[in-house]
């Protein structure tokens with residue numbers, strides 16, 4: 001069966017990759033792609049249409065699912081519009097505040113909705129192993145360093161926040177220390193969090209666990225945005241068969 005896909009943020013870094021990934025698959029069709037101010041551009045042969053027409057495109061083109069990589073406010077709005085239209089929603093957008101994230105989750109009462117801060121399979125593996133590493137190395141100092149291109153808006157990255165949740169769930173930590181300067185020595189129980197923004201780095205996450213005259217480093221490095229787009233399209237194909245509810249990328253990979 002063909003999964004009919006609508007794409008938001010179509011001319012963004014990720015939107016372009018998603019269109020390329022979806023048009024390259026025999027089991028997918030991109031039925032519309034929108035951005036805020038289209039200027040007649042096409043991406044992988046798909047005409048970019050105005051985001052102002054999103055609601056009517058949901059009705060006229062009958063997508064099975066919308067894939068969104070935009071910004072937190074627009075992602076929440078797009079999710080609620082999809083909920084009204086009964087269209088499944090997959091988003092990789094990061095940087096949500098509590099209200100925006102709640103709106104996203106509200107949409108999942110009516111439709112299948114999936115959020116993943118990182119659609120690389122290697123990151124999902126990293127999420128799975130980091131908790132075990134922390135459990136095995138209780139009392140070790142933990143620091144997380146993430147590096148991204150200089151146009152990234154949110155810090156720490158969505159992936160870093162997900163990894164931090166996993167670290168905190170598996171050890172005894174008192175606080176996150178964002179960056180470090182001055183005279184104050186490191187307190188035990190801190191998790192150091194460092195966000196680097198430089199050049200065109202696609203995305204790197206490293207967790208350092210140090211103590212007992214040894215250190216362990218767990219690193220994921222995305223070399224190409226295509227890896228995120230491929231995961232998002234896999235998620236879109238998977239979610240087409242799911243009932244209303246809240247899903248994440250682990251659900252896709254586990255099948």
Ligand SMILES: NC(=O)C1=CN([C@@H]2O[C@H](COP(=O)(O)OP(=O)(O)OC[C@H]3O[C@@H](n4cnc5c(N)ncnc54)[C@H](OP(=O)(O)O)[C@@H]3O)[C@@H](O)[C@H]2O)C=CC1
Nearest residue numbers: 009012013014036069070071074092093094117118119228
């Ligand atoms: N989960 C994952 O695997 C990954 C997640 N991301 C996340 O995806 C998001 C987008 O990243 P990226 O593609 O690099 O960003 P870009 O800035 O390159 O693209 C964002 C796109 O979204 C559109 N957009 C932004 N704000 C709005 C709005 N309010 N309403 C409608 N459209 C909007 C932009 O349109 P316009 O051109 O009109 O401004 C643009 O087309 C970020 O949150 C990023 O962290 C990124 C990579 C992987």
Ligand SMILES: O=C(O)C1=N[C@H](C(=O)O)C[C@H](O)C1
Nearest residue numbers: 094117118152157158159203
């Ligand atoms: O903005 C990006 O580029 C990325 N954002 C995601 C995040 O915030 O974790 C995923 C990836 O690292 C690239």
